[in-house]
Amino acid sequence: TQLLEQSPQFLSIQEGENLTVYCNSSSVFSSLQWYRQEPGEGPVLLVTVVTGGEVKKLKRLTFQFGDARKDSSLHITAAQPGDTGLYLCAGAQAGNNRKLIWGLGTSLAVNP
Amino acid sequence: GEEVAQTPKHLVRGEGQKAKLYCAPIKGHSYVFWYQQVLKNEFKFLISFQNENVFDETGMPKERFSAKCLPNSPCSLEIQATKLEDSAVYFCASSQSGGGSGNTIYFGEGSWLTVV
Numbered sequence: 001t002q003l004l005e006q007s008p009q010f011l012s013i014q015e016g017e018n019l020t021v022y023c024n025s026s027s028v029f030s031s032l033q034w035y036r037q038e039p040g041e042g043p044v045l046l047v048t049v050v051t052g053g054e055v056k057k058l059k060r061l062t063f064q065f066g067d068a069r070k071d072s073s074l075h076i077t078a079a080q081p082g083d084t085g086l087y088l089c090a091g092a093q094a095g096n097n098r099k100l101i102w103g104l105g106t107s108l109a110v111n112p
Numbered sequence: 113g114e115e116v117a118q119t120p121k122h123l124v125r126g127e128g129q130k131a132k133l134y135c136a137p138i139k140g141h142s143y144v145f146w147y148q149q150v151l152k153n154e155f156k157f158l159i160s161f162q163n164e165n166v167f168d169e170t171g172m173p174k175e176r177f178s179a180k181c182l183p184n185s186p187c188s189l190e191i192q193a194t195k196l197e198d199s200a201v202y203f204c205a206s207s208q209s210g211g212g213s214g215n216t217i218y219f220g221e222g223s224w225l226t227v228v
Contacts, residue, residue, distance in 0.1 A: 033217075042116070042203050042219030086153060099168055100217070102155035 003027055004091055006103030014111050016078050021106045023089035024071045030092050032072045034063055037086040079110045114138060116220035118204050124226045125194045133223045134186040137206030144187050145205040146179060194227045
């Protein structure tokens, strides 16, 4: 059973469109991290959200942590081809924040 | 160094052979993590170290997998008698503290193991 459900699994959109990726769980996390991974490389941290209800912005990317700290979303505004990649969410559980639980990722393709 | 360095980048082993992967964490980082990424992008936690001590090994298939982080040496992950299902990308990561809410975890580029 996957602890962190990520959706959609695949997304192909046109340049300029908006999109939202979801990360859901029945478990509470002390923090949740979003990563981006490109082919042949390791994941790179985009943001960490810690407080329930927290919203963080990174240029055209908006990250939100659910009030109950069980879910999170990543919204990209006016997607660019450079946003293409695999987006992964990973949660740290209270009491063991050194071991991340990972979603299966959302593979995003932004077409020019 | 300023990045997590993993070697080799690619490794091919026949079923039953041994495979050994190496990782040099970022200088000054106390924690090292090994993750296995298999098909469908699933990241599986294997083991973590705090300096040279095993911190959490709950993800390790202990029968064939072992790992070490010795002082003044790269960390290593060794698989004895590899099986086809061990084919995956093995990522090493390091952090100043334990990761999670407090600190960034930096990942290496991974070592791609193919067992044939």
